[in-house]
Amino acid sequence: MLRSMYSGVSGMRGFQTKLDVIGNNIANVNTLGFKSGRVMFKDIMSQTVSGVTAPVEGGQGGVNAQQIGLGVSIGSVDTMHLAGSAMTTNNPTDLRIDGDGFFVVRLSDDQETPFLTRAGDFHMDAARNLITSDGLHVLNSDGEAIQLAAEVTAFSISSDGTIVQTMADGTTEPGVRIGMAKVSNPQGLEKIGGNLYRMTLNANADGELVITTPNDAEAGTGKIVSGQLEMSNVDLTGEFTEMIVTQRGFQANSRIITTSDEVLQEVVNLKR
Numbered sequence: 520m521l522r523s524m525y526s527g528v529s530g531m532r533g534f535q536t537k538l539d540v541i542g543n544n545i546a547n548v549n550t551l552g553f554k555s556g557r558v559m560f561k562d563i564m565s566q567t568v569s570g571v572t573a574p575v576e577g578g579q580g581g582v583n584a585q586q587i588g589l590g591v592s593i594g595s596v597d598t599m600h601l602a603g604s605a606m607t608t609n610n611p612t613d614l615r616i617d618g619d620g621f622f623v624v625r626l627s628d629d630q631e632t633p634f635l636t637r638a639g640d641f642h643m644d645a646a647r648n649l650i651t652s653d654g655l656h657v658l659n660s661d662g663e664a665i666q667l668a669a670e671v672t673a674f675s676i677s678s679d680g681t682i683v684q685t686m687a688d689g690t691t692e693p694g695v696r697i698g699m700a701k702v703s704n705p706q707g708l709e710k711i712g713g714n715l716y717r718m719t720l721n722a723n724a725d726g727e728l729v730i731t732t733p734n735d736a737e738a739g740t741g742k743i744v745s746g747q748l749e750m751s752n753v754d755l756t757g758e759f760t761e762m763i764v765t766q767r768g769f770q771a772n773s774r775i776i777t778t779s780d781e782v783l784q785e786v787v788n789l790k791r
Contacts, residue, residue, distance in 0.1 A: 527775030529590030552637030614639035618741010
């Protein structure tokens with residue numbers, strides 16, 4: 520009886536965590552470059568009532584073990600790095616990655632390891648730096664902040680990340696290329712807020728961040744699409760369906776606790 524009560528408690532805790540993840544997914548349904556989360560459960564160690572008996576040749580057959588489960592726990596909270604839908608803006612500094620790469624940004628030159636992001640809503644500041652909405656510098660393929668020269672009057676960004684510059688005399692010339700990074704295990708990245716990810720030891724070997732270029736066939740970074748943004752990959756239909764399942768699972772586990780309490784009450788009432 521007590522085992523069932525604690526199993527119900529563990530189930531309620533697990534479904535509460537899943538509901539937290541679902542709520543965060545729905546809240547970020549319109550967040551640029553957001554990747555939805557997913558909760559996976561695993562069973563807790565089972566209590567063995569009787570062990571296994573091997574079959575005896577010419578005698579009694581084998582007997583399976585008798586085990587009683589002790590509840591559920593959180594197995595993992597995964598970040599689903601699936602591509603989000605494209606939104607056309609026709610703004611030349613809005614960039615979308617058509618592939619598995621990440622933009623590389625940093626707050627200042629003193630930052631040793633840059634951050635990664637899939638949100639490509641970039642801007643030009645007063646010093647002609649290419650920056651994010653929070654003022655982080657977008658890096659080129661050499662790991663340096665991108666800054667346009669004063670003689671550049673207009674520019675466009677090609678699919679390989681090259682910034683094609685229009686000079687004051689009307690001529691065009693290629694500039695630097697936007698940097699991009701490919702991560703071996705994107706689910707190993709750490710979310711730090713602001714559409715940013717931090718490199719970890721489980722994302723790349725030794726936590727090393729290698730900056731390459733867009734449309735790199737060897738690295739598999741993907742090409743850049745200018746004038747578009749990547750939206751959130753949250754599927755509202757799936758999230759609301761999972762919310763219903765989670766709510767019913769929570770209610771069912773609470774019923775286990777209530778029923779176990781009623782059984783214990785009957786045991787107590789045996790002695791009057």
